[in-house]
Amino acid sequence: MSAPDRHIDPITGQPAAIRYVDVRKSFKDNHVLRGVNLMVPQGRVTFIIGRSGTGKSVTLKHIMGLLRPDAGKIFLGDTDLDTLNPREMRALRVRFGMVFQHAALFDSMNVFDNVAFPLREHTRKSHAEVEQRVMELLAQVGLSDARDRLPSDLSGGMTKRVGLARALVREPEFLLYDEPTSGLDPVLAAAMDQLILDTQRANPQLTSLIISHDMSAVFRIADKVAFLADGVVLHEGTADYFRTVADPLVRQFVTGSLDGPMVV
Ligand SMILES: Nc1ncnc2c1ncn2[C@@H]1O[C@H](COP(=O)(O)OP(=O)(O)O)[C@@H](O)[C@H]1O
Numbered sequence: 001m002s003a004p005d006r007h008i009d010p011i012t013g014q015p016a017a018i019r020y021v022d023v024r025k026s027f028k029d030n031h032v033l034r035g036v037n038l039m040v041p042q043g044r045v046t047f048i049i050g051r052s053g054t055g056k057s058v059t060l061k062h063i064m065g066l067l068r069p070d071a072g073k074i075f076l077g078d079t080d081l082d083t084l085n086p087r088e089m090r091a092l093r094v095r096f097g098m099v100f101q102h103a104a105l106f107d108s109m110n111v112f113d114n115v116a117f118p119l120r121e122h123t124r125k126s127h128a129e130v131e132q133r134v135m136e137l138l139a140q141v142g143l144s145d146a147r148d149r150l151p152s153d154l155s156g157g158m159t160k161r162v163g164l165a166r167a168l169v170r171e172p173e174f175l176l177y178d179e180p181t182s183g184l185d186p187v188l189a190a191a192m193d194q195l196i197l198d199t200q201r202a203n204p205q206l207t208s209l210i211i212s213h214d215m216s217a218v219f220r221i222a223d224k225v226a227f228l229a230d231g232v233v234l235h236e237g238t239a240d241y242f243r244t245v246a247d248p249l250v251r252q253f254v255t256g257s258l259d260g261p262m263v264v
């Protein structure tokens with residue numbers, strides 16, 4: 001038997017933790033993904049950037065099986081997602097943490113219980129183990145003192161931190177973020193970026209995939225960046241590559257300028 005293919009991401013030199021191969025997805029006449037090819041390197045921070053409505057969230061949802069491609073394949077390591085039955089798919093989702101744009105906390109639960117929820121629901125950890133793990137994470141996101149507060153009593157930045165703690169509580173291999181800093185002021189956004197970076201450093205095996213149109217975050221923390229436009233990954237590279245790439249479409253996006261080829 002031959003050794004499994006090793007797919008090495010050329011941008012980072014890391015093995016591909018997630019791989020999109022010519023993924024296509026349409027909603028009726030709306031051809032959103034038109035052949036996405038992308039490697040997400042293991043143990044690194046990858047950004048997918050692009051304008052609103054270009055299919056960034058759709059791309060992300062395919063990884064967890066929340067959407068299925070019309071054509072093409074998605075691999076997690078060597079596993080073709082298409083070959084998994086529903087039970088295997090559920091088991092696979094445990095390996096993911098997800099940080100949504102809106103943290104979607106349970107309004108009636110305090111911070112501690114929100115973070116503890118996935119542990120209580122899906123594991124048989126003892127009361128003491130849950131307590132220890134949740135407090136460890138609240139400390140990591142700077143919310144040790146907020147354990148008894150209700151979501152209605154939290155600022156936007158704190159809410160996102162609770163969402164991050166909850167996503168991490170079951171020690172995922174993959175952390176997926178959909179616009180983690182949207183709605184935050186620039187200072188809070190920078191704090192969130194730092195927290196994402198600290199989280200990555202504290203968990204070197206973690207593979208982080210972040211959807212964003214916040215270029216300052218990209219330049220601060222991205223190991224790899226993929227620019228999605230017209231349903232394909234039009235450019236990929238390091239953050240430095242995006243500082244200098246000449247394509248006027250990318251330049252306009254990076255600088256947020258009204259002048260350029262993009263239709264506003
Ligand atoms: N479940 C769905 N059903 C129909 N259309 C959808 C669905 N999800 C996304 N779309 C459409 O796909 C396109 C890309 O959406 P999305 O991935 O959310 O964009 P963004 O890059 O802003 O995250 C949009 O035109 C959106 O309306």
Ligand SMILES: [Mg+2]
Nearest residue numbers: 056057058178
């Ligand atoms: Mg989106």
